[in-house]
Amino acid sequence: MSRVLRASAVMAAGTMVSRVTGFVRTAVLAAAIGTLALGDAYNVAYTIPLILFDFLIGGVLSSVVVPMIVRRQRSDPDGGRAYEQRLMTLGVIVLTLVAIAGVLLAGPLISLYSADWNPRKTEVAVKLAQFILPQIAFFGVGAIAGAILNTRDRFAAPMWAPVLNNIVMIAVALTYYLSLGTAGTNIGTVSDANLALLGLGTTAGIVAQCAVLVVSLHRAGFRFVPRLDLREAGLGEMGRTAVWTFAYVGISQLGFLITTKLASGAGERAPGAGNSAYAYAYQFFQLPYGIIAVSVITAMLPRMSRAVADEQFGVVREEFSxxxxxxxxxxxxxGLLLMVLGPAVTVLIFSWGNMTIDAAVYIGNVLQVFGLALVPFSLFQLLLRVFYSFGDTRTPVFVAVGNVAVNGLLSLLAYMILPAQYIVMGLGFSFTVTYVLGTAVAWTLASRRVGGLGGRVVAAGLSRMYVAALPAALLALAVLWGSQELTGLNALSAAVMLAAGGGLGMVLYLVIAHRMRIPEVSSVVEMVASRVRR
Known part of the structure; x- marks a missing residue:
């Protein structure tokens, strides 16, 4: 517990700064381009390279590459150095070719992820995508560098590097807003030069992030020497294992495609209640997951992979538990505080520039729905790492098929039966139900693999945590109602709600949980107290 906590704390600090600057980035960008037609066009164009990266290499890194690097570091006479160099060489070649292909195919890609868009909106999205898609190469190389750093227990740089990306993008969005003002949301009059500023500025941030990771890897002792003897890179073994990862990511992206098209269609029927609202709410939903769960996941996977290689399954159970x-x-x-304070969060962040209070509140309503999914979604991601530590990329594919089927069916029902302004909230609820069911299935399968995951102990612990958290949620709710009655909902009152409701609510939870002797909370409290005493 203490090892995971210490490693996670280092990563969480960097992730916290990264996410906070990401908040500012998102707020400034939304203030500059809004959530109407231009905002939807940008968000779809921005998402496509992330989808392609995730499909081609993102999932493979966590499920295949990290465990394979760990095994090569243990078995190869040179400690896996040549293998790492071949891997980097392969990544540079493949990702550069994919980036070029993406730019050439920007039009069909935008058409795939949009619905019922007029020609001008499609044209703008295509131009933005052509400027943004080259970042795939830099994003991928940085991710490979980060994976190699993680196998050497160097976790700080991958968590801090996105901060520079966010700073670059904040500067770009501010420049755009100060140059155009309220005209910056008008998709009919925005010029190619303005689109180049947005698109190339977005790519510049990823280039800076990649540079930080490459330099950090060099300082960790890695020396990149291009190696074209790729037959020695274990591509056959990697391919046999990765084929299931590609299937998993492809199936998951099919679900994302359905969601994006439905959200895009909802935005055409109810302007401002479409893909941008969903994307911004999802990004804020990812904040606590990114700060807390990702840090733990990153620290867990190399350790569980080593334990599996040594056939120490008890260590796997201990690390996971x-x-x-x-x-x-x-x-x-x-999660409970997001369900209560979602609109306060988004009003504080989004009610500036070309955004309105109503648009910010709507994003907050979607965020409230996502709050329900925070725990099951995070547990699902942890469970996947159990399979990956065994080199099992096949089982998650079958779980993903069920997830996509459930999510797709529920999302289509929401699109058909809900009023247009509620469709995106319905999509968020479909996401929640999907991960509740998916987590139950994945837990059952993973438990069989390692001989039990202590389900009863975990369930009892979660029950105690929810009991401790309920007073915090009620306090936040009381602050929310009281503030709205006195001042209404605006940026100032939202700040008060978050400070009083969210801040005091979390303190109340920590106090109650510590008194209830929930060991994980006590560990956090003691670690923070020791740092303060220093």
Whole structure:
């Protein structure tokens, strides 16, 4: 527990700064381009390279590459150095070719992820995508560098590097807004030069992020020497394992495609209640997951992979169990507070520039729905790492098929039966139900693999955490109602709600949980107290 906590704390600090600057980035960008036609066009164009990266290499890194690097570091006479160089060489070649192909195919890609858009909106999205898609190469190289750093237990740089990306994008969005003002949201009059500023500025941020990771890897002792003897890179073994990862990511992206098209269609029927609202709410939903769960997941996977290689399955169970308890101790209150304070968060962040209070509140309503999914979604991601540590990329594919089927069916029902302004909230609820069911299935399968995951102990621990978190949620709700009655909902009152409701609510949770002797919360409290005493 203490090892995971210490490693996670280092990563969480960087992730916290990254996410906070990401908040500012999102707020400034939304203030500059809004959530109407231009905002939807940008968000779809921005998402496509992330989808392609995730499909081609993102999932493979966590499920295949990290465990394989760990094994090569243990078995190869040179400690896996040549293997790492071949891997980097392969990544540079493949990702550069994919980036070029993406730019050439920007039009069909935009058409695939949009619905019922007029020609001008499609044209703008295509131009933005052509400027943004080259970032795939830099994003991928940086991710490979980060994976190699993680196998060497160097976790700080991958968590801090996105901060520079966010700073670059904040500067770009501010420049755009100060140059155009309210005209910056008008998709009919925005010029190619303005689109180049947005698109190339977005790519410049990823270039800076990649540079930080490459330099950090060099300082860790890695020396990149291009190696074209790729037959020695274990591509056959990697391919046999990765084929299931590609299938998993492809199936998951099919679900994302359905969601994006439905959200895009909803935005055409109810302007401002479309893909941008969904994307911004999802990004804020990812904040507590990114700070807490990702840090633990990143620290867990190399350790579980080493334990599996040594056939120490008891260590796998211990690592997973401690990770689940540690993650849940902070995500349980975070999820409840998001359900209560979602509109306060988004009004404080989004009610500036070309955004309106109503648009910000709508994003907050979607965020409230996502709050329900925070714990099951995070537990699902932890469970996947159990399979990946065994080199099992096949089982998650079958779980993903069920997830996509459930999510697709529920999302289509929401699109057909809900009023247009509620469709995106319905999509968020479909996401929640999907991960509740998916987590139950994945838990059952993973438990069989390692001989039990302590389900009863975890369930009892979660129950105690929810009991401790309920007073915090009620306090936040009381602050929310009281503030709205006195001043209404605006940026100032939202700040008060978050400080009083969210801040005091979390303190109340920590106090109650500590008194209830929930060990994971006590560990966090003691670690923070020791740092303060220093």
């Amino acid at each position: 401690s990770g689940v308890r540690l993650v849940s101790a902070l995500l349980v209150p975070a």
